[in-house]
Amino acid sequence: MSSPVHPKLSVQILGFDGVQALDLVGPLEALASVRVAGHPAYDIRLVGLHGRRFSSETGIVFEADSDLSERATADTIIVPGGSGLRRPDTLKAASSWVLAQASSARRIVSVCTGAYALAAAGVLDGRRATTHWRFIADLAQRYPSMDVDPDAIFIKDGPIYTSAGITAGIDLALALAEEDFGPTAALDVAREMVVFLKRPGGQAQFSQPLSMQMRSGDRFADLIAWMAANPGADQCVEVLAAKASMSVRTFSRRFKEQIGRSPARYAEDLRLDAARARLERRHEPISVIAADFGFGSDDAFARVFSRRFGVRPSDYRDRFQTKDET
């Protein structure tokens, strides 16, 4: 059976000091493993932002294939994340590179906090995008013209692809391979790398959303601290408004303005996150946790939990179980 020889698709991945090494290596290895008719499907070059040699957050030293002096065009450009992008000079240089390549590249991809470089280049204006769960709130605040999705593993909006934290870059790379060369090519890579082609679970399952929400609520800080400390208490809006010495109507409006959610939704999120933390230990029956956090029944707990995290409490526990703390 003879197959036509495909031209390789060119990919450039940006490397810089302070890159998150897995953001870079994960997608690179996934794409490098894609084969069509026995041949590698992508031609991948590592481009050094600060010259050929750069080192990761954790000190891994890489040597790039080229630096910025060589301005080759690419079908796909990929910007990994990393704390290096929080240095203004690095962010500026990376976003300039994105902008320069954007006119010729078919698609622009970010992994994790690489989304900052895309946002700074303006290519995410008016688009849906995601990033590492810990930076969702910050990215949304800095770049209000984009629509940040806190729960996606990856998002495609037009020619711009963004992914959640670190290992999500592999999930996104598999999606690119599937788009380019079909499902079988991507499935073979997933099998080879021992990863799921479609991962069971969204980013919400891995994140601690409360810690981000807490930041924005100075005015209600005491109230929120009380809510967090008393997850089993009655936290209906009337009780909360009384504690804040406001009318229910004023309280609801101001709370929503500052916290971004209704008091009822916020109380539910709080209980769910506390229940989730308890689920990560193994010694309690789920029914005890449901009761402690004021869910009327195991079923009610399972229903609310599934709606928020996309899995039932028992499945969540199976994935994140730890041994008891000593």
Add this chain to the structure above:
Amino acid sequence: MSSPVHPKLSVQILGFDGVQALDLVGPLEALASVRVAGHPAYDIRLVGLHGRRFSSETGIVFEADSDLSERATADTIIVPGGSGLRRPDTLKAASSWVLAQASSARRIVSVCTGAYALAAAGVLDGRRATTHWRFIADLAQRYPSMDVDPDAIFIKDGPIYTSAGITAGIDLALALAEEDFGPTAALDVAREMVVFLKRPGGQAQFSQPLSMQMRSGDRFADLIAWMAANPGADQCVEVLAAKASMSVRTFSRRFKEQIGRSPARYAEDLRLDAARARLERRHEPISVIAADFGFGSDDAFARVFSRRFGVRPSDYRDRFQTKDET
């Protein structure tokens, strides 16, 4: 709240030409992210087998922290896999390094085909271990004194830890971190990296065991080809023995000697693998697949499938679904 300062645990990871980059970077990043009382918990050094500079299978160029001239001892040594280890000189040098470090290290770890270096050093004699699913049969054949488990994501046997292919190295690194610094430290890293602390599923879910079994069965090659081509046919042992022109008893014994499984078990595996391949497409109801492969009912199919792959057909499809082939 003051915390005692922990001494960092020293880790050495071996790098060599032809390493699988993710085998090396995955565990390195996972361990580098572990923090105790705010400080990194591990002191990690990348050791170059062929000098300081080495390049991965896919051409990523790394610069190691040291080479073999510097013989520092370590608490934990890690050997990643990669096609480089299939070169006899590299395998020999890597296994010599393992042997030299084994006397002082608390534990010895391999990722993916890194298990070959441990096996060649003799440290896996009489122990249970695993490797990438594609190399399970070969490893078992070359080193018959070890017990190779085809379905584990990772295995600890005494001070020796081995893991399945590529991303399984991250799972193993999280287990090491949990062992050393407790479940919360490991959970924090899993969240940060957006990976499951305990991954749902064993290696069998990712592998293609039939392709390995086929290798060993020259004598029965025609019969196996017929079985594979006719998954819906009656493949009871009487039918198969008749096709091979042997008595049932002789056929059963010889088949088992050569293929390693009974004819009935082999026929079931064959049907399961074919059914699994069909599940990876989305357009058919599961009941149609169950019927096509001769399972008496959806329930019977689900039961047999779960026993073999650890998940129900519907869950399997959710994880590995691809769009229809065009």
